[in-house]
Amino acid sequence: MTSLFEVMPAETAVDTPVRKLTVNVNGKQETLKVEPRLLLAHMIRQALGLTGTHVGCDTTNCGACTVLFDGAPVKSCTMFAVQADGHDITTVEGLASASELDPIQEGFKDEHGLQCGFCTPGMMLSAKALLTENPNPTEDEVRWALSGNLCRCTGYQNIVKAVLLAAESLQHQEASKDEGETL
Amino acid sequence: MYPSRFSYEAPTTVKEAIALLSKANGEAKVLAGGQSLVPMMKLRFAAPQILVDINNIPGLAFHSADPDGTYRIGALCRHVDLEKDVELAAQQPTMAAAAPVIADPIVRTRGTVVGSLCHADPQGDWASVMSALGGSIVAEGPNGRRTIPCSDFVNGPFQNLLEPEELAVEATVPPPVGTRAGGYLKLERRIGDFATAGVAVSLELSGEQVVRAGIGLTGVGPSTICADAAAETLVGQALDQSTIERAAQLASDVSQPRSDHRGSEAYKRHIVATFVTRILSNLQPATEQAT
Numbered sequence: 001m002t003s004l005f006e007v008m009p010a011e012t013a014v015d016t017p018v019r020k021l022t023v024n025v026n027g028k029q030e031t032l033k034v035e036p037r038l039l040l041a042h043m044i045r046q047a048l049g050l051t052g053t054h055v056g057c058d059t060t061n062c063g064a065c066t067v068l069f070d071g072a073p074v075k076s077c078t079m080f081a082v083q084a085d086g087h088d089i090t091t092v093e094g095l096a097s098a099s100e101l102d103p104i105q106e107g108f109k110d111e112h113g114l115q116c117g118f119c120t121p122g123m124m125l126s127a128k129a130l131l132t133e134n135p136n137p138t139e140d141e142v143r144w145a146l147s148g149n150l151c152r153c154t155g156y157q158n159i160v161k162a163v164l165l166a167a168e169s170l171q172h173q174e175a176s177k178d179e180g181e182t183l
Numbered sequence: 184m185y186p187s188r189f190s191y192e193a194p195t196t197v198k199e200a201i202a203l204l205s206k207a208n209g210e211a212k213v214l215a216g217g218q219s220l221v222p223m224m225k226l227r228f229a230a231p232q233i234l235v236d237i238n239n240i241p242g243l244a245f246h247s248a249d250p251d252g253t254y255r256i257g258a259l260c261r262h263v264d265l266e267k268d269v270e271l272a273a274q275q276p277t278m279a280a281a282a283p284v285i286a287d288p289i290v291r292t293r294g295t296v297v298g299s300l301c302h303a304d305p306q307g308d309w310a311s312v313m314s315a316l317g318g319s320i321v322a323e324g325p326n327g328r329r330t331i332p333c334s335d336f337v338n339g340p341f342q343n344l345l346e347p348e349e350l351a352v353e354a355t356v357p358p359p360v361g362t363r364a365g366g367y368l369k370l371e372r373r374i375g376d377f378a379t380a381g382v383a384v385s386l387e388l389s390g391e392q393v394v395r396a397g398i399g400l401t402g403v404g405p406s407t408i409c410a411d412a413a414a415e416t417l418v419g420q421a422l423d424q425s426t427i428e429r430a431a432q433l434a435s436d437v438s439q440p441r442s443d444h445r446g447s448e449a450y451k452r453h454i455v456a457t458f459v460t461r462i463l464s465n466l467q468p469a470t471e472q473a474t
């Protein structure tokens with residue numbers, strides 16, 4: 001595993017007080033010792049090796065670093081790892097189950113919702129938060145929910161289609177579940 | 184980017200937070216939503232030695248009206264809490280209009296209203312809204328609480344009247360004397376940008392007549408502008424066309440915009456007048472209904 005302090009000059013890290021924290025990442029309990037100034041994004045990438053979370057602008061503008069913090073989208077470049085103590089984090093690696101992709105991932109695949117893919121993890125997590133709260137969004141609502149995530153490649157059209165497709169397939173899943181129950 | 188070193192404290196009561204701030208001799212900063220402070224620390228514009236994270240203090244995440252009509256917003260009420268409150272428009276129309284146009288949806292899940300007011304960014308939207316509403320900040324320190332009107336609270340760009348050992352525990356809006364009406368309009372180049380120009384209007388109506396008014400302007404001066412003369416001209420009047428035009432002109436006159444990458448001075452003045460007119464004109468049906 002890479003060093004926790006890889007992103008920081010080693011000499012300042014030596015006598016720095018570290019704090020212990022316990023955080024649930026993608027359903028798995030992790031206990032770590034970190035310097036308070038370690039950003040959540042760096043904890044996720046360097047300490048936990050979950051490099052699906054991307055750091056784009058590093059200035060709170062682009063949303064590439066978006067993760068879910070207790071279910072709500074946050075910019076992980078703009079929180080400290082210590083703030084996650086006792087909380088639940090979902091990264092893009094937590095979307096798929098062992099056997100299948102999340103409908104949002106299927107949507108991005110089927111609608112060609114990515115080109116370079118740099119913005120995609122953040123896009124999918126914002127979409128996840130939206131669909132959890134509003135399973136049947138309008139196109140406007142999708143655009144609104146994704147408006148904090150920037151994409152330099154796609155022009156957004158296919159991203160929006162991907163999320164709408166995911167919403168549709170979630171509706172189908174729900175409908176067939178309901179049928180299953182009434183039988 | 185990473186900030187310079189600091190020690191981190193996560194108090195669980197207001198008293199504990201104040202004790203930590205008092206002990207720090209001005210070397211501590213309060214961490215609320217972190218959506219302004221963390222970027223500033225990463226850019227090393229801010230380098231506090233101690234960070235007092237208030238996010239673990241229960242009981243600060245509220246927004247509600249007291250029985251006497253005073254509206255209170257706790258220090259951990261986030262922009263999104265107001266945006267998602269479907270009942271807010273009926274109670275606080277100016278706030279309800281502003282909440283969805285602050286920053287972007289991801290910033291809104293963390294950023295707080297009180298944190299915005301404390302941050303005192305001259306481009307911040309909440310300061311105009313609170314000035315229009317005649318709101319105040321409630322500060323708590325080792326010697327108890329005091330109330331500071333929002334119009335006095337900011338004493339310079341990114342500066343406020345809080346003492347280093349004080350925590351802003353809530354923002355308050357006084358009870359209305361009439362039926363509330365109002366709105367917030369913001370022109371931005373793209374979502375997440377600060378305002379090219381923003382206008383907050385808060386009215387209280389008795390029938391058709393305006394009994395109290397406040398107008399706050401965002402992004403068209405070195406700091407938030409209270410367009411008092413424009414608001415005064417509405418009081419005692421019904422919102423007919425000539426009254427609206429007069430208020431729009433007075434608000435435009437009191438603005439002090441600078442030409443920059445967001446637009447020319449003349450353009451921004453024009454936007455101010457247009458927004459005042461638009462907000463006041465769209466209220467008219469509600470006024471008529473009330474009679």
Ligand SMILES: Cc1cc2nc3c(=O)[nH]c(=O)nc-3n(C[C@H](O)[C@H](O)[C@H](O)COP(=O)(O)OP(=O)(O)OC[C@H]3O[C@@H](n4cnc5c(N)ncnc54)[C@H](O)[C@@H]3O)c2cc1C
Nearest residue numbers: 213215216217218219220286294295298299301307308351
């Ligand atoms: C990309 C982006 C776009 C944005 N766009 C807009 C916009 O369009 N309009 C707008 O108004 N804002 C905008 N913001 C700022 C945003 O609204 C912030 O949430 C807000 O300015 C600060 O609130 P916070 O809770 O995050 O405060 P923090 O960042 O935690 O703190 C800000 C400052 O206030 C102090 N502070 C905070 N809370 C308290 C308290 N209770 N008592 C004493 N001191 C306190 C802190 O010590 C710090 O100095 C934007 C931010 C970003 C990153």
Ligand code: FES
Nearest residue numbers: 056057058063077
């Ligand atoms: S990397 Fe966090 S917002 Fe761009």
Ligand code: FES
Nearest residue numbers: 115117151152153
């Ligand atoms: S696919 Fe390249 S940034 Fe969005």
